[in-house]
Amino acid sequence: MRPVRISEISYTNVWPVYYYFETEGLEVELIPQVPSQLNRGMAQGEIDLGPISSFAYGEAYPNYVILPNLSVSATGPVGSIFLFTKGKDLSELDGARIALTNTSATSVNLLRILLERFEQVKPTYLTMAPHLEKMMEQAEAALLIGDDAIRGSWHHHGYRIFDLGEEWHKRTGLSMTFAVWAVRREIAEQRLPELERIYQRFIEAKEKGKKDLEPVVNKAISQVGGTREFWEHYFNGLNHDLGKDQIKGLKTYYQYATELGLLKQEIEICTLDLLASISTSV
Numbered sequence: 175m176r177p178v179r180i181s182e183i184s185y186t187n188v189w190p191v192y193y194y195f196e197t198e199g200l201e202v203e204l205i206p207q208v209p210s211q212l213n214r215g216m217a218q219g220e221i222d223l224g225p226i227s228s229f230a231y232g233e234a235y236p237n238y239v240i241l242p243n244l245s246v247s248a249t250g251p252v253g254s255i256f257l258f259t260k261g262k263d264l265s266e267l268d269g270a271r272i273a274l275t276n277t278s279a280t281s282v283n284l285l286r287i288l289l290e291r292f293e294q295v296k297p298t299y300l301t302m303a304p305h306l307e308k309m310m311e312q313a314e315a316a317l318l319i320g321d322d323a324i325r326g327s328w329h330h331h332g333y334r335i336f337d338l339g340e341e342w343h344k345r346t347g348l349s350m351t352f353a354v355w356a357v358r359r360e361i362a363e364q365r366l367p368e369l370e371r372i373y374q375r376f377i378e379a380k381e382k383g384k385k386d387l388e389p390v391v392n393k394a395i396s397q398v399g400g401t402r403e404f405w406e407h408y409f410n411g412l413n414h415d416l417g418k419d420q421i422k423g424l425k426t427y428y429q430y431a432t433e434l435g436l437l438k439q440e441i442e443i444c445t446l447d448l449l450a451s452i453s454t455s456v
């Protein structure tokens with residue numbers, strides 16, 4: 175049988191889980207990608223499992239199941255999902271052109287929820303590669319995610335920066351889940367014992383990442399730049415669990431996305447019960 179194809183998001187936000195992910199003895203292939211490539215790969219059946227955009231889970235519903243207790247979430251500022259504006263507040267973006275990174279699915283739709291539902295403004299959008307200066311030549315505001323957003327925030331360009339995790343939390347009081355570990359439903363049905371072993375390794379990796387973050391911080395400093403304080407603060411602001419609070423925030427996000435017509439149907443959060451069969455939780 176071919177290896178299980180697992181995506182590895184190339185952004186630092188998943189390193190606290192992937193750094194200690196041990197593939198020894200597993201029949202897996204790790205494929206580095208940005209979220210939008212992973213979402214496409216999963217939809218086309220080229221990738222079996224990975225931390226997909228939570229929005230992509232909703233789009234593909236009910237084709238995937240979620241591995242419990244893994245996510246990329248934040249309650250409040252996330253530190254790497256930023257809207258850059260030339261000084262305007264979110265409420266002043268009616269009719270504005272906004273450039274969206276072509277690497278994201280969750281955050282572009284989160285932005286639409288914040289602007290269209292909460293601020294009642296209706297901008298126009300264009301999708302571009304994540305280059306802040308090029309985006310700002312063509313638009314009044316730009317959305318970046320992941321390390322592109324982090325690097326963008328380090329430059330002294332004078333733009334106003336809105337953290338979408340923080341803006342979501344201010345308006346809803348809820349946590350926001352940007353990615354969930356999803357697996358194609360047929361893989362879950364056909365290769366459950368292997369999935370259990372893979373899942374166990376992910377959970378072990380996440381626990382190690384919580385206990386010993388220092389090597390992860392060192393890797394980020396050497397590969398991306400920035401200070402130890404920056405990365406400690408960034409990683410500590412992220413949450414990689416999928417507990418009650420995260421699920422409550424995610425359900426609300428799906429509900430708003432469906433109400434705005436961004437998703438076609440009501441979404442249930444189906445998690446894989448790794449000791450029995452597929453179940454719908456919470």
Ligand SMILES: C=C(O[C@@H]1C=C(C(=O)O)C=C[C@H]1O)C(=O)O
Pocket residue numbers: 183185187188209225226227228246252254255277278279280281282319320321352353
């Ligand atoms: C926290 C982040 O979350 C990411 C945001 C995603 C999206 O917007 O679709 C997808 C996966 C997450 O890993 C980030 O990129 O900074």
